[in-house]
Amino acid sequence: MASSKKKSVLFICLGNICRSPIAEAVFLRLLNERGVKDQWEVDSAALGTWHIGKTPDSRARKTLKNFGVDDYKHKARAVNKDDFTRYDVIFGMDEANMEELEERKPSNCTAKLKMLGEYDPEKEVVIRDPYYDAGGDLSGFEKVYEQCVRCCTSFLDQS
Numbered sequence: 001m002a003s004s005k006k007k008s009v010l011f012i013c014l015g016n017i018c019r020s021p022i023a024e025a026v027f028l029r030l031l032n033e034r035g036v037k038d039q040w041e042v043d044s045a046a047l048g049t050w051h052i053g054k055t056p057d058s059r060a061r062k063t064l065k066n067f068g069v070d071d072y073k074h075k076a077r078a079v080n081k082d083d084f085t086r087y088d089v090i091f092g093m094d095e096a097n098m099e100e101l102e103e104r105k106p107s108n109c110t111a112k113l114k115m116l117g118e119y120d121p122e123k124e125v126v127i128r129d130p131y132y133d134a135g136g137d138l139s140g141f142e143k144v145y146e147q148c149v150r151c152c153t154s155f156l157d158q159s
Contacts, residue, residue, distance in 0.1 A: 011024050013129065014048050019093045023044065116155075
């Protein structure tokens with residue numbers, strides 16, 4: 001009989017309204033497609049507190065919908081001390097995220113802290129924040145989505 005302990009991942013970005021919810025939605029979709037969603041605990045969170053309780057950015061939601069992900073629901077939350085022992089892996093999106101996670105990491109941290117982009121087969125390690133992209137342009141969000149698909153697929157293939 002397989003172990004009853006679920007594998008777990010937490011995706012982190014600055015505000016939890018762009019990159020990390022896209023990564024979470026992509027990962028959940030992949031788990032559903034593979035029929036293993038019940039074997040995982042998946043969430044996303046913010047390093048900052050500006051957007052707590054809000055839904056993802058409208059451009060992130062539109063991008064997900066454009067790629068056929070229309071069942072994702074999320075409210076932004078802040079990363080907390082317990083996350084560092086609750087999750088197996090905590091993924092940051094860029095170097096600043098990783099520095100902040102390292103600074104906040106409690107002494108009893110059991111999670112592996114990694115950049116999601118480490119799993120990109122195209123070696124595009126940084127997943128750039130599209131929040132400040134001009135107007136309603138979705139190109140930055142679409143790029144984040146495509147990177148997350150590559151990275152999450154690669155990570156899942158290795159898990």
